[in-house]
Amino acid sequence: MSEVLLAARSLTKRFGGLAAVNGVTIDLRRDRINAVIGPNGAGKSTLTNLLSGDLVPTEGSITLGGRVVTGWSPERISRAGLGRSYQKTNIFLPFTVWENIRLAAQSRTPHAARWLQRAGSVAAANERAERALELAGLQARREAIAGTISHGEQRQLEIAMTLATQPQVLLLDEPLAGMGTAEAERMVALLLKLKPGHGMMLVEHDMDAVFALADQLTVMVNGQVIASGTPAHVRADPAVQSAYLGEEEAHG
Secondary structure, eight states: OOOEEEEEEEEEEEETTEEEEEEEEEEEEBTEEEEEEOSTTSSHHHHHHHHHTSSOOSEEEEEETTEEOTTOOHHHHHHTTEEEEOSSOOOOTTSBHHHHHHHHHHTTSTTTTOTTSOGGGOHHHHHHHHHHHHHTTOGGGTTSBGGGSOHHHHHHHHHHHHHTTOOSEEEEESTTTTOOHHHHHHHHHHHHHHGGGOEEEEEOSOHHHHHHHOSEEEEEETTEEEEEEOHHHHHTOHHHIIIIIOHHHHHO
């Protein structure tokens, strides 16, 4: 089995009397994509927010790279090796593609707070940014203004910015949302390209993409995991067919 990079055990998050996530256990392994699926309100985004540090769990633990990171701030968890994309694209629209990626890379330099230092002089940051630009396939859009590129390219840019921070684990929240067929195919190819070096959790509603990408499926309903396993195993599960996939999709 591949190396476990992130392990969450019995994660629970309560808001008053509501358990948005209830006793969820999940492993993210290097060279594996774990897709988390489920109907709206299943707890998928809350789970992502717990793993990234945007929310603190009521109960349970999170280990990243062998260190317990439960309760750490999002910035500290990010520096420990976790990268995240959001449902809404989170980029600097007036800046060029290259400037966006370089800013992300600079956040990992030892003296990132020295704002009087010329950004172009930070060789290590520039090298990380170049690698991320190439990995994301955006070399031809290097000097384009981020606000003028297509929606699909903006999503690629957000992932490139995440890669520039050199994460081991990627949490991707609906990376294919709003894309046409060609853009979705490019994103699927990008994620498969990134898979060997990372552990990845994918929250996605595009089931064609999910079944094309996922090594492991985790199905959530009402904050709980109702099934987990290979796509073929989960797809055949009667509880999953009833709760989420639907009879027609499951037998199609």
